[in-house]
Amino acid sequence: MHRWSGRRTPPQLATADTINLLQTIPYWRLSSFYLFYFAALGTLVPYWGLFLQSRGFTPAEIGELMALLMATKFIAPNIWGWIADHTGRRMPIIRSASLLSALIFCSVFWVDGFWQFALAMTLFSFFWNASLPQFEAVTFSYLGSAVHQYSRIRLWGSIGFIITVVGVGALLDYYPISNLPVVILLLYFAIWLSSLLVPEHQGKPHHEAQGSILSVLKKWPVQALLIVCFLMQASHGVYYSFYSIYLEQNGYSSTLIGQLWALGVVAEVAIFIVMHRLLQRFSARQVLIVSLLLAAFRWLVIGLYPQQLSFMLFAQLLHAATFGTFHAAAIHLIHKYFTGRHQGRGQALYASVSFGAGGAVGSLMSGYLWSDAGANVTFFLSASIALLALFIAMVGIDADREVNAEVP
Numbered sequence: 001m002h003r004w005s006g007r008r009t010p011p012q013l014a015t016a017d018t019i020n021l022l023q024t025i026p027y028w029r030l031s032s033f034y035l036f037y038f039a040a041l042g043t044l045v046p047y048w049g050l051f052l053q054s055r056g057f058t059p060a061e062i063g064e065l066m067a068l069l070m071a072t073k074f075i076a077p078n079i080w081g082w083i084a085d086h087t088g089r090r091m092p093i094i095r096s097a098s099l100l101s102a103l104i105f106c107s108v109f110w111v112d113g114f115w116q117f118a119l120a121m122t123l124f125s126f127f128w129n130a131s132l133p134q135f136e137a138v139t140f141s142y143l144g145s146a147v148h149q150y151s152r153i154r155l156w157g158s159i160g161f162i163i164t165v166v167g168v169g170a171l172l173d174y175y176p177i178s179n180l181p182v183v184i185l186l187l188y189f190a191i192w193l194s195s196l197l198v199p200e201h202q203g204k205p206h207h208e209a210q211g212s213i214l215s216v217l218k219k220w221p222v223q224a225l226l227i228v229c230f231l232m233q234a235s236h237g238v239y240y241s242f243y244s245i246y247l248e249q250n251g252y253s254s255t256l257i258g259q260l261w262a263l264g265v266v267a268e269v270a271i272f273i274v275m276h277r278l279l280q281r282f283s284a285r286q287v288l289i290v291s292l293l294l295a296a297f298r299w300l301v302i303g304l305y306p307q308q309l310s311f312m313l314f315a316q317l318l319h320a321a322t323f324g325t326f327h328a329a330a331i332h333l334i335h336k337y338f339t340g341r342h343q344g345r346g347q348a349l350y351a352s353v354s355f356g357a358g359g360a361v362g363s364l365m366s367g368y369l370w371s372d373a374g375a376n377v378t379f380f381l382s383a384s385i386a387l388l389a390l391f392i393a394m395v396g397i398d399a400d401r402e403v404n405a406e407v408p
Helices: 011-024 027-054 059-087 091-109 114-143 147-171 177-195 213-217 220-235 237-249 254-281 284-304 309-317 319-337 340-372 375-396
Strands: none
Touching: 027 059, 027 114, 027 147, 027 177, 027 237, 027 254, 059 091, 059 114, 059 237, 059 340, 091 114, 091 177, 114 147, 114 177, 114 340, 147 177, 147 254, 147 319, 213 220, 220 237, 220 284, 220 319, 220 340, 220 375, 237 254, 237 284, 237 340, 237 375, 254 284, 254 309, 254 319, 284 309, 284 319, 284 375, 309 319, 319 340, 340 375
16 A cells, blocks of 8 residues: 555545455444444434433433433443453454343333333443444454544444434424334344344454553553543533433424434534544644534533524534544544553443543533523533543643554
């Protein structure tokens, strides 16, 4: 493969890279897992809060239940990541976790009351949240040195999210939200079936000496990155738990709510398409810093102008930064810092600290503040959290240790 000496990748080389990617890895089988996994997420996250509200739960209880979905991301990925790194067999874990999450989810059809829902949500999310970090490690194993091509596979997850968030939103204008668990269950079984199509990939053995994972975690740039990821997802807690409720309270229909969610993910897909070029032109540290600044601005706009559709449309376009560019840059850094036999647990730590602990704290915080302090204050606090993460990223993530993806 030729190297390009300029700052930009020429179109013909980008096309050749894409063709080579399709020929050397099971592109569509990897992509189908992301498609169904995030299609389920696009059904669960935007509408589960509305479903819980329809079952009579208070804002504080909704925040606590949504926090359970996030909290299991802190525990499950680390347990399964340790097993996968020691056995070297990730796909059996992914398949088992996907099947068990679908089977346990069936319990939501007959449970009632806060504690029964809490137990059901804890159990099914424990297995569901175990699969994605290990699948990320499988994807990177297939990609090898072409890690900058990750976004071209991951964008299918965003497409799945868009399809369900728009489709389910439209359906909820005509059918009761009590039907939501049926859609989620079907998607969980689709995740499991797609996992059966992906073969195990044995990467090249790592002959270099490696210390314990604690030796990696003792490095300040690694700690700073994990703290930043935690804070970024904590700032998203109110968005994932109450955004749909917030819009409904301000007069938006279910169809329009779904379309606003979808717009954010469309922007995410667009950025994923060009993300490999952005990481060639700009450092991961620079991308993180800009993403955090735009996150703070986004929460302020949503908190201040909920009834101005034009402002809400603009805020949703910023999802390209608050999730798209941030996630792609963060996962590149995780892949750089956690090498060899630590890759699985590195991905698990990223998922657990950010989407798990950060998401749980953000959901709990927003649930307790929503009724007492109001929506505006809750979104303003989220903006402050994003600004704190921005400061830590600027002083903690060393510019000399960042990832700069190259065309192989």
